[in-house]
Amino acid sequence: MGRFKVLKSLVIDSLDTITKGSKKYHIWMGFLTLVMLIGMYCYSIQLDEGLSVTGMSDRVSWGLYISNFTFLVGVAAAAVMLVMPTYVLKDIDFKQAVLIGEGLAVAALIMCLAFVVADMGGPSVLWHMIPGIGVFNFPNSMLTWDVIVLNGYLFINISIPFYILFRHYQGKEAQKKVYVPGAVLSVFWAVGIHLVTAFLYQGLQARPFWNNALLGPRFLASAFAAGPALIILVLAVIRSFTAFRIEDKTIKKIAMIVTVAAQINLIMLASELFKEFYAPTHHSESAYYLFFGLHGKNALLPWIWTAIPLNILATVILTFGKFRNNLKVLYFCCFILFAAIWIEKGFGLIVPGFIPGPYGKIVEYLPTKIEIGVTIGIWALGAFVFTILAKTAIGIELGELRYKNKNSSDS
Amino acid sequence: MSDNKKWYSLDLGQNKQKEATASCGCGKTEGSCNSQKTELSADEFYEAAINASIGEERHRDGFEQVFDVKMDRRTAFRKLTASLLIGAGAVSTSCSAVIDNKTKEKAQIDWEEQFKGNYKLMTDEEKQGTINRLMRSYELRTGKNISMTAENAEEDVLFGYAFNISKCQGYMNCVSACVEENNQDRNSQMQYIRIHEMKDGQGFKFDNADDNYYHEVPAEGHFYMGTQCFHCDNPPCVEVCPVQATWKEEDGLVVIDYDWCVGCRYCMAACPYDGRRFNWSKPEVPENEINKNQHYLGNRMRKKGVMEKCTFCVQRSRKGKNPACVEACPTGARIFGNLLDPNSTIRWVLANKKVFRLKEDLGTEPKFWYFMD
Ligand code: SF4
Ligand code: SF4
Numbered sequence: 001m002g003r004f005k006v007l008k009s010l011v012i013d014s015l016d017t018i019t020k021g022s023k024k025y026h027i028w029m030g031f032l033t034l035v036m037l038i039g040m041y042c043y044s045i046q047l048d049e050g051l052s053v054t055g056m057s058d059r060v061s062w063g064l065y066i067s068n069f070t071f072l073v074g075v076a077a078a079a080v081m082l083v084m085p086t087y088v089l090k091d092i093d094f095k096q097a098v099l100i101g102e103g104l105a106v107a108a109l110i111m112c113l114a115f116v117v118a119d120m121g122g123p124s125v126l127w128h129m130i131p132g133i134g135v136f137n138f139p140n141s142m143l144t145w146d147v148i149v150l151n152g153y154l155f156i157n158i159s160i161p162f163y164i165l166f167r168h169y170q171g172k173e174a175q176k177k178v179y180v181p182g183a184v185l186s187v188f189w190a191v192g193i194h195l196v197t198a199f200l201y202q203g204l205q206a207r208p209f210w211n212n213a214l215l216g217p218r219f220l221a222s223a224f225a226a227g228p229a230l231i232i233l234v235l236a237v238i239r240s241f242t243a244f245r246i247e248d249k250t251i252k253k254i255a256m257i258v259t260v261a262a263q264i265n266l267i268m269l270a271s272e273l274f275k276e277f278y279a280p281t282h283h284s285e286s287a288y289y290l291f292f293g294l295h296g297k298n299a300l301l302p303w304i305w306t307a308i309p310l311n312i313l314a315t316v317i318l319t320f321g322k323f324r325n326n327l328k329v330l331y332f333c334c335f336i337l338f339a340a341i342w343i344e345k346g347f348g349l350i351v352p353g354f355i356p357g358p359y360g361k362i363v364e365y366l367p368t369k370i371e372i373g374v375t376i377g378i379w380a381l382g383a384f385v386f387t388i389l390a391k392t393a394i395g396i397e398l399g400e401l402r403y404k405n406k407n408s409s410d411s
Numbered sequence: 412m413s414d415n416k417k418w419y420s421l422d423l424g425q426n427k428q429k430e431a432t433a434s435c436g437c438g439k440t441e442g443s444c445n446s447q448k449t450e451l452s453a454d455e456f457y458e459a460a461i462n463a464s465i466g467e468e469r470h471r472d473g474f475e476q477v478f479d480v481k482m483d484r485r486t487a488f489r490k491l492t493a494s495l496l497i498g499a500g501a502v503s504t505s506c507s508a509v510i511d512n513k514t515k516e517k518a519q520i521d522w523e524e525q526f527k528g529n530y531k532l533m534t535d536e537e538k539q540g541t542i543n544r545l546m547r548s549y550e551l552r553t554g555k556n557i558s559m560t561a562e563n564a565e566e567d568v569l570f571g572y573a574f575n576i577s578k579c580q581g582y583m584n585c586v587s588a589c590v591e592e593n594n595q596d597r598n599s600q601m602q603y604i605r606i607h608e609m610k611d612g613q614g615f616k617f618d619n620a621d622d623n624y625y626h627e628v629p630a631e632g633h634f635y636m637g638t639q640c641f642h643c644d645n646p647p648c649v650e651v652c653p654v655q656a657t658w659k660e661e662d663g664l665v666v667i668d669y670d671w672c673v674g675c676r677y678c679m680a681a682c683p684y685d686g687r688r689f690n691w692s693k694p695e696v697p698e699n700e701i702n703k704n705q706h707y708l709g710n711r712m713r714k715k716g717v718m719e720k721c722t723f724c725v726q727r728s729r730k731g732k733n734p735a736c737v738e739a740c741p742t743g744a745r746i747f748g749n750l751l752d753p754n755s756t757i758r759w760v761l762a763n764k765k766v767f768r769l770k771e772d773l774g775t776e777p778k779f780w781y782f783m784d
Contacts, residue, residue, distance in 0.1 A: 050715040062676065062680060119675070119676075121674015121675070121690070121718075122672065122714075124525075128656070134654060135531075141650065141651050141652060353680070357685055359685055360620070361618075361685075
């Protein structure tokens with residue numbers, strides 16, 4: 001009984017905090033709401049006219065939506081990089097960062113699901129995918145695996161921080177034996193969501209560009225670079241806008257993770273490039289298209305040649321401890337690394353899979369305005385969700401939100 | 412790889428009994444089978460179908476029908492959930508006493524169609540039920556009748572296709588016959604068949620081929636090769652579908668339930684042969700061009716956001732006819748038939764010609780062979 005009372009007061013309290021804030025906070029939330037509304041408007045056009053309002057076609061049948069989905073699965077999985085040392089290796093340093101990381105994972109997962117739904121041709125019959133009511137083609141279809149692991153991961157990442165915050169809210173310590181098993185599980189699960197998502201593409205013998213054994217591991221490496229890079233940026237923002245204390249040491253430790261992952265990612269990139277270009281086969285055509293263009297068609301060149309230099313630059317700078325420990329340089333590197341991997345693991349991965357087509361036909365893909373509108377709208381949704389989660393969590397962690405406090409002031 | 416994957420080494424001893432069986436698709440032996448009634452006009456057929464399936468129930472209104480039907484728990488649950496989610500509009504329509512019967516019936520049909528199950532898992536009665544609803548709904552909306560059937564696969568039939576590269580001249584009669592037969596979207600000019608024009612002396616260079624030509628054929632120094640869905644015996648597109656909206660039937664046809672497809676396009680990415688087409692917008696066919704002889708799994712009208720593809724004209728092939736492309740080809744380059752019948756032309760081709768298939772290394776086992784004279 002008591003729990004429900006606490007829960008109710010928690011909900012009321014958090015509603016209270018998220019609606020109050022500085023002017024900047026209100027502008028930020030208002031801006032996000034506006035972008036979301038624009039996205040919703042674009043989506044309503046898409047619902048009405050069909051997916052023909054996007055740049056996709058029978059030849060390139062997945063585009064911006066699925067690219068973003070793929071990339072965001074990586075960001076979501078990255079929360080694990082923080083979970084592992086904190087809960088399992090008892091590294092106190094990371095504690096605050098973890099809550100933020102898991103909030104980020106929740107927001108990223110919500111965006112993932114939104115992107116998948118936006119990509120569906122028939123969102124009104126989506127219930128066909130609900131196990132038990134519809135028909136769930138498990139275990140044959142990797143997409144059903146992905147549905148399971150993503151929702152499972154979402155559940156884990158909501159329940160762990162919720163448990164901890166719920167305890168702290170009541171002024172109690174969170175019990176290790178309750179949340180540590182969950183945290184350990186989420187470590188394995190994060191690797192799982194990543195591999196399963198890679199297998200989604202890797203398992204298609206029809207698309208040689210994806211059908212290679214390195215896809216899964218490279219997914220992991222790039223995710224563990226991009227995800228923590230985003231976390232560093234977010235922590236930097238939180239540090240300068242709230243009273244939440246995050247020590248330099250924490251950020252520097254995460255920077256270490258980013259660096260190692262980015263290095264491994266580069267090694268794998270080199271291995272991939274070697275395979276495609278040293279002894280090019282018929283199957284290297286997609287890679288040719290991506291890096292050099294084919295038969296005069298070269299829409300992806302500006303993208304990939306932005307991504308690769310940024311990627312190398314960031315990795316090289318980060319490798320030197322002297323630069324890495326300078327926070328300004330670190331933030332800059334994280335930003336360009338994040339952008340580079342977004343291009344590489346999104347656009348640069350999905351679109352060339354379809355080009356050239358099964359019979360060598362080259363039809364290019366460029367997203368339309370509506371598609372971009374929906375995409376930006378979903379990113380705004382993610383930012384919105386994250387801001388709400390982070391604000392509540394920070395409130396509780398700073399002790400501004402307390403169950404007892406409220407009760408005593410009420411009575 | 413198991414032996415029965417190699418269809419040509421199958422035990423063919425069963426074909427004697429085959430001659431005794433009537434060419435009826437529904438598997439029943441009595442005269443009430445639908446596929447034997449093809450001589451009936453569309454209207455008569457429609458009447459008969461209605462009587463056979465709903466009988467007296469057709470005189471009751473939609474409201475009674477919904478709540479009189481016996482439902483199992485799953486169906487009931489599905490309908491309940493659904494009503495809460497999306498169906499609210501339809502419910503209020505079908506419960507209101509003011510509006511006329513037709514509107515009620517329409518709402519009733521839409522409602523049942525929205526929440527019906529996967530065709531693959533339906534019993535024969537359920538299949539009949541859904542095609543009756545679809546026919547009725549078409550009549551209510553346009554005032555015209557269509558005939559739709561739901562023949563199942565026949566026993567001892569496995570359809571296969573052979574393409575004579577020497578004969579094809581690139582006329583594309585097959586393409587237009589296919590479009591007309593299968594009610595494909597005219598706006599986006601959707602075509603299941605692609606004819607690739609290749610240069611003599613370069614072999615099968617698909618990447619240099621032109622699959623979208625608009626000049627007089629046969630063009631000097633070129634040869635032609637057609638591709639479409641190959642109805643793979645080991646189809647990757649079927650494996651990946653998250654909701655089993657696409658599957659391989661007993662007679663080897665790879666089909667799609669357009670009403671069950673959620674439009675994720677995973678199957679399209681998985682097909683190595685460019686066999687699938689997606690309805691990016693609402694497909695449109697002028698009313699007077701609609702082919703009204705339809706099959707649930709074949710050429711019935713699609714909606715936006717679903718996948719479709721060549722079905723070897725299931726509405727024709729299961730009635731013992733050739734697909735439209737085979738019939739339309741003026742050169743005789745296209746051969747279609749039952750792979751399990753040792754006397755069929757296709758078996759002769761496979762036995763006597765040097766046949767090959769595309770991308771054999773992928774293990775998809777297409778049931779579509781190429782050969783040359
Ligand atoms: S050709 Fe493509 S669509 Fe047709 S059965 Fe094979 S994989 Fe499926
Ligand atoms: S598009 Fe339709 S048929 Fe294809 S995989 Fe998705 S749900 Fe299945």
